[in-house]
Amino acid sequence: MQNQRDNETWLKDLSAEGTQKEAAVEDLHQILLRILPAALSRWLPDSSSHFETFIEDTAQETLLRVLDKLDTFQGRSKFTTWVYKIGVNIGLGELRLKKWKETSLDKLEEGKEADEMPSERFAAEDPSPETQLERKNVISMVQRIMKEELTPRQYKVMMAVAVEGKPLNLVAEEVGSNRNALYKLMHDARLRLKQRLEREGASPIELLAVFK
């Protein structure tokens, strides 16, 4: 593989002008074309008809971002690992959006419910009437607390991500934000809900026991 440069040499070559830079960019491009399929094939099988185009597009976008952010590389990892990190962030971001949109459409056409969560199985078991009532009370309490404690924006994002399981970057796109800002918003929302439960004398662990 063309990965013979050390970190310092990569930075020097990519910051240069003319053929020195062109050669380094082309080497990095070839490395990405070999590495990205291995990194992303779990999410997009290489048998997919779009695979090659997707990898090429992701490699191109990665190169652009790497060149744009070159001065932010701090040398805490190998330069190529830093580049792969950017590549998988771009590639998986695209794949998540694509997959969610396709899955949602398929489910709509087949008349299925939204994605079943792992917790569905035990929560859907046939409980006794007493347990059913307990569960109903917990569900009502959680819904009431969410409505009382959260801002409309926090409520919308929590419902979409933590409850419906939508990818964070898809919700970010829908509400005109970004993944990082939404994670912070959700963290604040989770803390508020947890503190409110504590004030009401309940803890998430205790409430979860009702569903077991």
Added chain:
Amino acid sequence: MKRLFEKIMNWIRPKKNLSANSSAMTVQLLQTLAMTKEEEYSCDDVHNLIDEYVEMKRRGEDVEKLMPLVKYHLDMCRGCFDEYEALLAALEFEETI
């Protein structure tokens, strides 16, 4: 035409298992709340550290102890966890070529 008819019917059919879904959604939320901590890294914090974290992991270092907040975020955030796994796969493949 038949496909369109099925699509419309799917829209108007009553939804099944609404109470089961409410239970599952509540459980999902409570599990997330149970794991919530006062101090958490954001996605950007973890993105900044994940290349270093994965290299340490590949070297066999105890990353969960050395970078616990990264590990915690990976447990909480599916998107960042996927990126961690993809990066790990990239480095594993790189060693074979």
